[in-house]
Amino acid sequence: MGELNMPLLSIAQLSLSYENHVVLNQVNLELHNGEVVAVLGSNGAGKSSLLKCILGLADTSANIQGDVRIADSSVFHQPHLARAHLAYVPEQPAVYGHLSAIENIRYFLSLDNNPERAEISDCLSQAGLPERAWHDPCQTYSKGMKQKVMLALALAKQAKLLLLDEPNSGLDPQATEELNQLILQCKSSGMGVLVVTHDVLSAMAFSDRLTMLASGRLQPVSIAQSSLTLDNLKRLYQGQA
Amino acid sequence: MKQELTHLLKQRSILLLLCISLLLTWLSLHNGWQNIHHIREQISHAQLEADLRHQSQQADYASRAQIDAGEIGYYLFHNVYQHPTEWSFLALGNRLVTPYVQRIRLLGLQGQLYDGESHHPEYVMLGSFDYAFWLVFFTPLICIALLHDLKASEFQAQRLVFLNSLIANPKVFWARRVLLRWVLILLSLIIPLVFFAIAQSLSLKPLITVIAITALYTLFWVVICLFISLRKQAMNASLNAMLLASIWLVLCVALPNLAQLWLHQQYPIQDGSQIALQHRQLVHNAWDQPKTDTLNPFYVHYPQWQDTPAVTGRFHWKWYYAFQHMADVQLQAQVTDREQTLALRDQTTKKLGLVLPSLWVQHSLENIAQSNVTHLLTHRRRITDFHTQLRHFLYPYLFEEKAMTVNDLVNMPTFENQASAPVHP
Numbered sequence: 236m237g238e239l240n241m242p243l244l245s246i247a248q249l250s251l252s253y254e255n256h257v258v259l260n261q262v263n264l265e266l267h268n269g270e271v272v273a274v275l276g277s278n279g280a281g282k283s284s285l286l287k288c289i290l291g292l293a294d295t296s297a298n299i300q301g302d303v304r305i306a307d308s309s310v311f312h313q314p315h316l317a318r319a320h321l322a323y324v325p326e327q328p329a330v331y332g333h334l335s336a337i338e339n340i341r342y343f344l345s346l347d348n349n350p351e352r353a354e355i356s357d358c359l360s361q362a363g364l365p366e367r368a369w370h371d372p373c374q375t376y377s378k379g380m381k382q383k384v385m386l387a388l389a390l391a392k393q394a395k396l397l398l399l400d401e402p403n404s405g406l407d408p409q410a411t412e413e414l415n416q417l418i419l420q421c422k423s424s425g426m427g428v429l430v431v432t433h434d435v436l437s438a439m440a441f442s443d444r445l446t447m448l449a450s451g452r453l454q455p456v457s458i459a460q461s462s463l464t465l466d467n468l469k470r471l472y473q474g475q476a
Numbered sequence: 477m478k479q480e481l482t483h484l485l486k487q488r489s490i491l492l493l494l495c496i497s498l499l500l501t502w503l504s505l506h507n508g509w510q511n512i513h514h515i516r517e518q519i520s521h522a523q524l525e526a527d528l529r530h531q532s533q534q535a536d537y538a539s540r541a542q543i544d545a546g547e548i549g550y551y552l553f554h555n556v557y558q559h560p561t562e563w564s565f566l567a568l569g570n571r572l573v574t575p576y577v578q579r580i581r582l583l584g585l586q587g588q589l590y591d592g593e594s595h596h597p598e599y600v601m602l603g604s605f606d607y608a609f610w611l612v613f614f615t616p617l618i619c620i621a622l623l624h625d626l627k628a629s630e631f632q633a634q635r636l637v638f639l640n641s642l643i644a645n646p647k648v649f650w651a652r653r654v655l656l657r658w659v660l661i662l663l664s665l666i667i668p669l670v671f672f673a674i675a676q677s678l679s680l681k682p683l684i685t686v687i688a689i690t691a692l693y694t695l696f697w698v699v700i701c702l703f704i705s706l707r708k709q710a711m712n713a714s715l716n717a718m719l720l721a722s723i724w725l726v727l728c729v730a731l732p733n734l735a736q737l738w739l740h741q742q743y744p745i746q747d748g749s750q751i752a753l754q755h756r757q758l759v760h761n762a763w764d765q766p767k768t769d770t771l772n773p774f775y776v777h778y779p780q781w782q783d784t785p786a787v788t789g790r791f792h793w794k795w796y797y798a799f800q801h802m803a804d805v806q807l808q809a810q811v812t813d814r815e816q817t818l819a820l821r822d823q824t825t826k827k828l829g830l831v832l833p834s835l836w837v838q839h840s841l842e843n844i845a846q847s848n849v850t851h852l853l854t855h856r857r858r859i860t861d862f863h864t865q866l867r868h869f870l871y872p873y874l875f876e877e878k879a880m881t882v883n884d885l886v887n888m889p890t891f892e893n894q895a896s897a898p899v900h901p
Contacts, residue, residue, distance in 0.1 A: 290637065290641045292641065318642075323637075329633070334482075341479060342479045346639070347644045
C-alpha cells in the first residue's frame with residue numbers, strides 16, 4: 236500500500252546555486268503515476284536547470300543541495316537507476332535527421348543497453364506518426380512529427396516518468412492539440428508527466444496541477460480560465476500571483 | 477555496436493569521406509606500384525641492352541688472339557642496379573632521386589658514382605604520392621574530419637543533454653563512437669593494402685608491420701582528436717577543427733621541415749656533383765704531372781705492383797688507371813665523411829621519430845621499402861666493393877702485363893654476384 240502512495244518523482248529541498256547566484260531555492264515537488272504537472276516560468280527562471288537536476292545532469296560546477304528521487308532512486312546517488320525510469324523530450328526534438336523514425340528509436344534504445352521493451356511500430360502508431368513516414372529520414376519530418384518520434388521512444392522505453400521541455404514551442408495549433416492529446420494518453424496509461432513550459436493555455440489543457448517557478452522557488456498556482464488576462468499573466472510570471 | 481555502425485554509415489558525409497580515403501589509399505598504392513614497375517622495366521631494358529652489348533663485345537674479343545686489359549677496363553661497362561624490393565612501392569623515398577641503373581667501369585669510381593646523382597628538383601620538393609606520403613600527411617586530416625565534432629555536433633544539435641539522459645555509461649558510449657570511427661579509417665587504409673598484397677603475392681611479415689604502423693599512427697591522431705573534441709569546452713566544432721588543423725600543421729608540416737632544416741645545418745654534406753667535379757679535375761691534372769707523381773703514391777697503396785715493368789712512352793694503361801684510382805684515394809676522406817654524415821642524419825631522423833610520429837612513420841615505411849639512406853649507402857658500398865673486385869681482377873693483367881684472352885673474361889666479377897662476397901679495399 237505504501238509503495239502505491241510513493242511518489243514517482245520526489246524533489247525535496249532542492250537548491251542550486253552558482254557562487255552568489257541562486258537558481259533554485261529549496262524546491263519541493265511530488266508527482267505521482269498518472270499525474271501531469273506543469274512547471275511554468277519566464278525565461279531564465281531556472282526551468283532548464285530544474286530539468287537538468289531531475290535528469291541528474293546539473294552542471295558539476297554548481298552547488299547543489301537537497302535530493303531528487305525517481306521511483307525511489309536518487310538521481311544524484313544512483314543516476315543510471317533513476318534515469319532508467321524516465322524519458323526526456325527536449326525542446327528541440329533530438330532525432331538524427333539521417334535516420335528513420337524506427338532507426339532513431341532503435342539506436343536510442345541501444346544506448347542504455349536495454350533490449351527493446353515495447354514493439355517500436357506499436358509505439359509509433361500510438362504516438363500517431365503516419366506509417367508511411369516510419370522509414371523516411373527524420374530530416375524530412377516536421378517538428379510535430381519529430382516530437383511524436385520522441386514520444387514513441389518514451390513509450391518504447393516503457394518509461395514511468397516523462398519529462399517534456401517546452402513541448403509546444405514551434406508547433407502549429409493542430410500539432411499542439413495532437414501533442415496535448417498524446418500527453419493525456421500517456422497520463423491515462425499511468426505515466427507521470429512533468430512539463431516545463433511557458434504556454435499557460437496548453438498547460439491548463441493537459442495538467443492536473445500547475446506550478447510556477449519564480450525567484451528560484453516553485454509554488455503551486457491556480458488559475459481560472461476566466462481570469463486569464465495579460466496583466467494577470469504578467470503578475471503570475473513575476474511571482475506575484 | 478551494430479546500431480552505432482548503422483548510425484555512422486547512414487551519414488553520407490562520413491561514407492563519402494571513407495570512400496575518398498579508400499580511393500586515395502588505392503591510388504597511392506597504385507602510383508607507388510607504377511613507379512616501381514617503371515623502375516623494374518628500365519632495369520630490365522638496361523639488362524637486355526647490357527646483355528646485347530656484352531655479346532657483341534665477347535664476339536669481338538673472341539676474334540682476337542689477345543685482348544688488351546686496359547681496353548677491357550675502359551670499354552667494358554658493367555651495369556649496377558638498385559633493384560626495388562617487393563615492398564618498395566610503399567615509400568619511394570630516395571629511389572626517385574638516385575639512379576637505379578649505373579654503368580661502372582675501371583675508371584675512378586667516385587667520378588662515376590656521383591656523376592649519376594640526379595636530384596630532380598620537382599621530386600625533391602614534392603615527393604611522390606605513395607602510401608607513406610598519403611599516410612603521413614593526409615590520413616590525419618581524415619581522422620580530424622571524422623572526429624573533430626564528436627561532442628560539438630551533438631551539442632550544436634541540442635542533443636547532448638538528451639543523449640546524456642539515455643547513456644548508461646558515457647565513457648563506454650564515447651569510446652564506442654571513437655573506436656568505430658578509428659576502425660573504419662583503418663579499414664579504408666588496410667583493405668586496399670591487403671588486396672594489393674594478395675594480388676601481388678607479397679610476403680606477409682612486412683604487411684603485418686605496415687598494418688601495425690598504420691594502426692599506431694592513426695591511433696595517435698585519434699587520441700589527439702579525442703583530447704580536443706571530448707574536452708569539456710569542446711562545444712564548437714569549427715574551433716575544434718581549427719585547433720586540430722593547427723596541430724596537424726605543426727606535427728606534419730612545420731616540425732618535420734624544421735627538423736630537416738636543423739639536420740641539414742647540424743650535419744652539412746657536400747653535394748655529390750662537387751665530388752664528381754673534383755674527381756674530374758684531379759684526373760685532368762694528373763695528365764700534366766710527371767708519371768712518377770702518380771705512380772709512387774699508388775705503389776704505396778699497392779706495393780705488390782711496385783716491381784712490375786716500368787712505365788714507358790707517353791701513355792700507359794697502368795699509369796692511366798693508377799691516376800684514376802689515386803683521384804679516388806684523394807677524395808676518399810670527403811666521400812667517407814659524406815657517407816658518415818648521411819648515416820648520422822639518418823640515425824638522428826630515427827631518434828627524432830621518437831617524438832615526431834610523422835617522421836617515425838616515414839622512416840619506418842622507407843625502411844620496409846628499403847628506400848632510405850641506410851639502403852642507399854649499402855648499395856653504394858656494394859658498388860664500391862664491386863669496383864674493388866674489378867680492379868683486383870684486372871690489375872695483374874695491367875701491371876704484370878699478363879696476356880689476356882677471351883677465356884679470362886669468364887672470371888670477370890659481376891655486380892649481381894658480388895653481394896654475397898663483399899671485398900673491402
